[in-house]
Amino acid sequence: MRFEGVGRRYGPRGPWVLREVGMDLPAGTLTRVTGANGTGKSTLLRLAAGLDAPGEGRITGRPARTAYVPERFPAALPLTALGYLVHLGRIQGLDRRTARRRAGEWLERFGAGGYRDTRLGELSKGSSQKVAVAQALLAAPGLLVLDEAWTGLDTGARNELDQAVRERTAAGGRVLFVDHDPRRLAGEPDAVWTVAAGRVTRFDVEPPVAELRVHITATAGTGVPEGLPTAYVRRDGDRLTVTAAPSASDAILRALLDAGWHIDTLRTGTHTTDDESVRA
Numbered sequence: 572m573r574f575e576g577v578g579r580r581y582g583p584r585g586p587w588v589l590r591e592v593g594m595d596l597p598a599g600t601l602t603r604v605t606g607a608n609g610t611g612k613s614t615l616l617r618l619a620a621g622l623d624a625p626g627e628g629r630i631t632g633r634p635a636r637t638a639y640v641p642e643r644f645p646a647a648l649p650l651t652a653l654g655y656l657v658h659l660g661r662i663q664g665l666d667r668r669t670a671r672r673r674a675g676e677w678l679e680r681f682g683a684g685g686y687r688d689t690r691l692g693e694l695s696k697g698s699s700q701k702v703a704v705a706q707a708l709l710a711a712p713g714l715l716v717l718d719e720a721w722t723g724l725d726t727g728a729r730n731e732l733d734q735a736v737r738e739r740t741a742a743g744g745r746v747l748f749v750d751h752d753p754r755r756l757a758g759e760p761d762a763v764w765t766v767a768a769g770r771v772t773r774f775d776v777e778p779p780v781a782e783l784r785v786h787i788t789a790t791a792g793t794g795v796p797e798g799l800p801t802a803y804v805r806r807d808g809d810r811l812t813v814t815a816a817p818s819a820s821d822a823i824l825r826a827l828l829d830a831g832w833h834i835d836t837l838r839t840g841t842h843t844t845d846d847e848s849v850r851a
Protein backbone atom coordinates (compact mmCIF):
# COMPACT_ATOMS: atom_id res chain seq x y z
CA MET A 572 0.00 0.00 0.00
CA ARG A 573 1.36 3.41 -0.91
CA PHE A 574 0.63 7.14 -0.54
CA GLU A 575 1.76 9.14 -3.55
CA GLY A 576 1.83 12.94 -3.38
CA VAL A 577 -1.13 12.91 -1.01
CA GLY A 578 -2.51 16.20 0.28
CA ARG A 579 -5.57 16.99 2.38
CA ARG A 580 -7.24 20.20 3.43
CA TYR A 581 -10.60 20.84 5.03
CA GLY A 582 -12.71 23.00 2.76
CA PRO A 583 -11.79 24.19 -0.72
CA ARG A 584 -9.93 27.23 0.62
CA GLY A 585 -8.72 25.80 3.93
CA PRO A 586 -5.02 25.54 4.64
CA TRP A 587 -3.36 22.31 3.59
CA VAL A 588 -3.08 20.06 6.66
CA LEU A 589 -0.93 17.54 4.78
CA ARG A 590 0.98 17.91 1.54
CA GLU A 591 3.11 15.67 -0.69
CA VAL A 592 2.80 12.65 1.55
CA GLY A 593 4.75 9.72 0.13
CA MET A 594 4.54 6.75 2.41
CA ASP A 595 4.85 2.98 1.95
CA LEU A 596 2.98 0.49 4.10
CA PRO A 597 4.36 -2.92 3.11
CA ALA A 598 2.53 -6.13 4.06
CA GLY A 599 3.50 -7.55 7.44
CA THR A 600 4.81 -4.30 8.90
CA LEU A 601 4.09 -2.14 11.92
CA THR A 602 4.18 1.61 11.33
CA ARG A 603 4.05 4.29 14.00
CA VAL A 604 3.01 7.89 13.34
CA THR A 605 4.23 10.60 15.71
CA GLY A 606 3.90 14.39 15.82
CA ALA A 607 2.77 17.25 18.03
CA ASN A 608 -0.91 17.90 18.77
CA GLY A 609 -2.94 19.10 15.84
CA THR A 610 -0.30 18.41 13.21
CA GLY A 611 -2.45 16.01 11.21
CA LYS A 612 -1.85 12.53 12.59
CA SER A 613 -5.54 11.65 12.74
CA THR A 614 -6.03 13.10 9.28
CA LEU A 615 -3.27 10.83 7.99
CA LEU A 616 -4.79 7.78 9.69
CA ARG A 617 -8.28 8.48 8.36
CA LEU A 618 -6.85 8.82 4.86
CA ALA A 619 -5.06 5.49 5.28
CA ALA A 620 -8.25 3.80 6.47
CA GLY A 621 -10.20 5.22 3.53
CA LEU A 622 -12.58 7.16 5.79
CA ASP A 623 -11.39 10.34 4.19
CA ALA A 624 -10.22 11.00 0.63
CA PRO A 625 -7.10 12.90 -0.47
CA GLY A 626 -7.58 16.36 -1.97
CA GLU A 627 -4.62 15.63 -4.21
CA GLY A 628 -2.44 12.61 -4.94
CA ARG A 629 -3.53 9.01 -4.49
CA ILE A 630 -3.44 6.02 -2.21
CA THR A 631 -3.00 2.65 -3.88
CA GLY A 632 -3.02 -0.95 -2.70
CA ARG A 633 -5.32 -0.56 0.30
CA PRO A 634 -6.41 -4.04 1.42
CA ALA A 635 -10.05 -4.91 0.98
CA ARG A 636 -10.39 -5.57 4.69
CA THR A 637 -9.46 -2.42 6.50
CA ALA A 638 -10.35 -1.69 10.11
CA TYR A 639 -10.09 1.48 12.13
CA VAL A 640 -10.31 2.20 15.85
CA PRO A 641 -10.71 5.82 16.93
CA GLU A 642 -9.99 7.06 20.42
CA ARG A 643 -13.66 7.76 21.01
CA PHE A 644 -16.24 5.20 20.10
CA PRO A 645 -19.77 6.18 19.02
CA ALA A 646 -21.73 3.87 21.29
CA ALA A 647 -25.27 5.24 20.97
CA LEU A 648 -26.72 2.25 19.09
CA PRO A 649 -29.60 0.14 20.44
CA LEU A 650 -27.56 -3.10 20.33
CA THR A 651 -25.81 -5.32 22.83
CA ALA A 652 -22.02 -5.65 22.62
CA LEU A 653 -22.33 -9.10 21.06
CA GLY A 654 -25.18 -8.07 18.76
CA TYR A 655 -23.17 -5.13 17.51
CA LEU A 656 -20.06 -7.21 16.87
CA VAL A 657 -22.00 -9.93 15.05
CA HIS A 658 -23.67 -7.26 12.92
CA LEU A 659 -20.31 -5.72 12.00
CA GLY A 660 -18.76 -9.13 11.42
CA ARG A 661 -21.56 -9.86 8.93
CA ILE A 662 -20.92 -6.55 7.15
CA GLN A 663 -17.26 -7.51 6.97
CA GLY A 664 -18.18 -10.73 5.19
CA LEU A 665 -18.22 -13.29 7.99
CA ASP A 666 -21.05 -15.82 8.25
CA ARG A 667 -23.21 -15.47 11.37
CA ARG A 668 -21.68 -18.44 13.24
CA THR A 669 -18.12 -17.30 12.62
CA ALA A 670 -18.98 -13.72 13.52
CA ARG A 671 -20.61 -14.86 16.76
CA ARG A 672 -17.73 -17.14 17.70
CA ARG A 673 -15.04 -14.57 16.98
CA ALA A 674 -16.98 -11.79 18.69
CA GLY A 675 -17.20 -13.92 21.85
CA GLU A 676 -13.50 -14.81 21.66
CA TRP A 677 -12.36 -11.20 21.28
CA LEU A 678 -14.60 -9.98 24.08
CA GLU A 679 -13.10 -12.70 26.32
CA ARG A 680 -9.56 -11.79 25.32
CA PHE A 681 -10.12 -8.18 26.28
CA GLY A 682 -11.78 -9.12 29.56
CA ALA A 683 -15.24 -8.01 28.42
CA GLY A 684 -16.89 -11.42 28.10
CA GLY A 685 -19.21 -10.53 30.98
CA TYR A 686 -20.63 -7.60 29.01
CA ARG A 687 -21.62 -9.46 25.87
CA ASP A 688 -25.32 -8.96 26.56
CA THR A 689 -24.99 -5.40 27.83
CA ARG A 690 -26.33 -2.63 25.64
CA LEU A 691 -23.64 -0.42 24.11
CA GLY A 692 -25.06 2.71 25.72
CA GLU A 693 -24.72 1.16 29.18
CA LEU A 694 -21.05 0.21 28.85
CA SER A 695 -18.34 2.17 30.65
CA LYS A 696 -15.84 4.08 28.52
CA GLY A 697 -13.24 1.33 28.97
CA SER A 698 -15.66 -1.46 28.04
CA SER A 699 -16.88 0.49 25.00
CA GLN A 700 -13.29 0.82 23.88
CA LYS A 701 -12.85 -2.95 24.22
CA VAL A 702 -15.84 -3.44 21.91
CA ALA A 703 -14.37 -0.92 19.46
CA VAL A 704 -11.08 -2.80 19.38
CA ALA A 705 -12.81 -6.20 19.09
CA GLN A 706 -14.82 -4.82 16.16
CA ALA A 707 -11.59 -3.97 14.33
CA LEU A 708 -9.99 -7.35 14.91
CA LEU A 709 -13.00 -9.56 14.08
CA ALA A 710 -12.33 -10.10 10.41
CA ALA A 711 -8.50 -10.26 10.50
CA PRO A 712 -8.01 -6.99 8.55
CA GLY A 713 -5.22 -6.57 6.04
CA LEU A 714 -4.86 -3.01 7.32
CA LEU A 715 -5.50 -2.14 10.96
CA VAL A 716 -5.47 1.56 11.85
CA LEU A 717 -5.30 2.44 15.54
CA ASP A 718 -5.72 6.09 16.54
CA GLU A 719 -4.93 6.21 20.28
CA ALA A 720 -6.92 2.99 20.53
CA TRP A 721 -5.24 2.02 23.84
CA THR A 722 -6.75 5.05 25.61
CA GLY A 723 -9.25 3.99 28.25
CA LEU A 724 -8.24 0.31 28.22
CA ASP A 725 -7.05 -1.35 31.43
CA THR A 726 -3.55 -2.82 31.61
CA GLY A 727 -4.65 -6.34 30.69
CA ALA A 728 -6.56 -5.16 27.64
CA ARG A 729 -3.71 -2.88 26.58
CA ASN A 730 -1.31 -5.80 26.65
CA GLU A 731 -3.82 -7.89 24.75
CA LEU A 732 -4.06 -5.22 22.06
CA ASP A 733 -0.24 -5.09 21.81
CA GLN A 734 -0.33 -8.85 21.28
CA ALA A 735 -3.13 -8.63 18.72
CA VAL A 736 -1.05 -6.09 16.78
CA ARG A 737 1.88 -8.52 16.70
CA GLU A 738 -0.42 -11.30 15.51
CA ARG A 739 -1.74 -9.09 12.71
CA THR A 740 1.69 -8.22 11.36
CA ALA A 741 2.88 -11.83 11.76
CA ALA A 742 -0.09 -12.89 9.60
CA GLY A 743 0.96 -10.44 6.88
CA GLY A 744 -1.31 -7.53 7.81
CA ARG A 745 -0.26 -3.91 8.06
CA VAL A 746 -0.76 -2.01 11.29
CA LEU A 747 -0.61 1.78 11.45
CA PHE A 748 -0.86 3.45 14.85
CA VAL A 749 -0.68 6.66 16.84
CA ASP A 750 -0.27 6.63 20.61
CA HIS A 751 0.68 9.38 23.03
CA ASP A 752 2.77 6.95 25.09
CA PRO A 753 6.26 6.69 23.56
CA ARG A 754 6.69 3.29 25.22
CA ARG A 755 3.77 1.81 23.28
CA LEU A 756 5.27 -1.08 21.23
CA ALA A 757 8.66 0.62 21.65
CA GLY A 758 11.36 -0.91 19.49
CA GLU A 759 8.82 -2.91 17.47
CA PRO A 760 7.78 -0.62 14.59
CA ASP A 761 9.35 -1.28 11.21
CA ALA A 762 8.99 2.40 10.41
CA VAL A 763 8.22 5.59 12.29
CA TRP A 764 6.83 8.59 10.40
CA THR A 765 6.57 12.05 11.88
CA VAL A 766 4.00 14.67 10.91
CA ALA A 767 5.23 18.27 11.17
CA ALA A 768 4.34 21.45 9.27
CA GLY A 769 2.18 19.54 6.80
CA ARG A 770 4.92 17.10 5.81
CA VAL A 771 5.36 13.46 6.75
CA THR A 772 8.94 12.25 7.08
CA ARG A 773 10.37 8.90 7.94
CA PHE A 774 12.83 7.95 10.67
CA ASP A 775 14.82 4.86 9.79
CA VAL A 776 14.95 3.84 13.41
CA GLU A 777 12.68 4.89 16.20
CA PRO A 778 14.34 7.81 18.00
CA PRO A 779 15.06 6.97 21.64
CA VAL A 780 12.59 8.89 23.77
CA ALA A 781 13.73 9.62 27.28
CA GLU A 782 15.47 6.29 27.42
CA LEU A 783 17.21 5.53 30.69
CA ARG A 784 21.00 5.69 30.46
CA VAL A 785 23.89 5.06 32.87
CA HIS A 786 26.76 7.54 32.86
CA ILE A 787 30.03 6.21 34.23
CA THR A 788 33.09 8.36 34.77
CA ALA A 789 36.50 6.86 35.38
CA THR A 790 40.04 8.15 35.78
CA ALA A 791 43.60 6.96 36.10
CA GLY A 792 43.42 4.35 33.36
CA THR A 793 45.34 4.22 30.14
CA GLY A 794 43.74 2.96 26.91
CA VAL A 795 39.99 2.73 26.33
CA PRO A 796 39.09 -0.97 26.70
CA GLU A 797 38.25 -2.70 23.45
CA GLY A 798 34.84 -4.18 22.79
CA LEU A 799 32.76 -2.15 25.23
CA PRO A 800 29.08 -3.02 24.80
CA THR A 801 27.20 -0.45 22.69
CA ALA A 802 28.20 2.75 24.43
CA TYR A 803 29.13 6.34 23.82
CA VAL A 804 32.65 7.05 25.06
CA ARG A 805 34.14 10.49 25.63
CA ARG A 806 37.76 11.11 26.60
CA ASP A 807 38.49 14.36 28.34
CA GLY A 808 42.09 14.54 29.57
CA ASP A 809 42.55 11.64 31.98
CA ARG A 810 38.77 11.33 32.52
CA LEU A 811 36.65 8.88 30.61
CA THR A 812 32.85 9.19 30.41
CA VAL A 813 30.89 6.18 29.20
CA THR A 814 27.14 6.38 28.49
CA ALA A 815 25.14 3.24 27.78
CA ALA A 816 21.92 1.35 28.39
CA PRO A 817 21.54 0.20 32.01
CA SER A 818 21.70 -3.45 30.93
CA ALA A 819 25.30 -2.90 29.76
CA SER A 820 26.59 -1.29 32.96
CA ASP A 821 28.00 -4.44 34.61
CA ALA A 822 30.00 -5.39 31.53
CA ILE A 823 31.31 -1.85 31.14
CA LEU A 824 32.36 -1.57 34.78
CA ARG A 825 34.13 -4.94 34.57
CA ALA A 826 35.97 -3.95 31.39
CA LEU A 827 37.07 -0.62 32.86
CA LEU A 828 38.25 -2.17 36.15
CA ASP A 829 40.10 -4.92 34.26
CA ALA A 830 41.85 -2.23 32.21
CA GLY A 831 43.07 -0.50 35.38
CA TRP A 832 40.54 2.35 35.48
CA HIS A 833 39.25 3.81 38.75
CA ILE A 834 35.48 4.33 38.75
CA ASP A 835 34.66 7.86 39.97
CA THR A 836 30.91 8.13 39.51
CA LEU A 837 27.95 6.16 38.23
CA ARG A 838 24.62 7.84 37.72
CA THR A 839 21.46 7.21 35.75
CA GLY A 840 19.67 9.77 33.62
CA THR A 841 17.72 10.01 30.41
CA HIS A 842 19.07 9.90 26.91
CA THR A 843 20.07 13.27 25.49
CA THR A 844 21.18 14.16 22.01
CA ASP A 845 24.55 15.16 23.53
CA ASP A 846 25.25 11.47 23.97
CA GLU A 847 25.02 10.97 20.25
CA SER A 848 27.50 13.73 19.51
CA VAL A 849 30.14 11.92 21.54
CA ARG A 850 29.63 8.51 19.97
CA ALA A 851 33.03 6.85 19.93
Ligand SMILES: Nc1ncnc2c1ncn2[C@@H]1O[C@H](COP(=O)(O)OP(=O)(O)OP(=O)(O)O)[C@@H](O)[C@H]1O
Nearest residue numbers: 581582588606607608609610611612613614615766
Ligand atom coordinates in the same frame (compact mmCIF):
# COMPACT_ATOMS: atom_id res chain seq x y z
N1 LIG B 1 -13.14 17.86 10.07
C1 LIG B 1 -12.29 18.88 10.13
N2 LIG B 1 -12.63 20.10 9.68
C2 LIG B 1 -11.79 21.14 9.72
N3 LIG B 1 -10.54 21.06 10.20
C3 LIG B 1 -10.12 19.87 10.67
C4 LIG B 1 -10.98 18.72 10.66
N4 LIG B 1 -10.28 17.68 11.19
C5 LIG B 1 -9.08 18.16 11.52
N5 LIG B 1 -8.97 19.45 11.20
C6 LIG B 1 -7.78 20.31 11.39
O1 LIG B 1 -6.67 19.66 10.80
C7 LIG B 1 -5.52 19.81 11.61
C8 LIG B 1 -4.95 18.44 11.96
O2 LIG B 1 -5.89 17.75 12.80
P1 LIG B 1 -5.68 16.25 13.23
O3 LIG B 1 -6.81 15.88 14.13
O4 LIG B 1 -5.45 15.41 12.04
O5 LIG B 1 -4.32 16.37 14.05
P2 LIG B 1 -3.68 15.38 15.12
O6 LIG B 1 -2.21 15.46 14.92
O7 LIG B 1 -4.31 14.06 15.06
O8 LIG B 1 -4.07 16.09 16.48
P3 LIG B 1 -4.16 15.49 17.98
O9 LIG B 1 -2.82 15.04 18.35
O10 LIG B 1 -4.60 16.72 18.76
O11 LIG B 1 -5.19 14.41 17.93
C9 LIG B 1 -5.95 20.64 12.82
O12 LIG B 1 -5.61 21.97 12.59
C10 LIG B 1 -7.44 20.45 12.87
O13 LIG B 1 -8.05 21.57 13.43
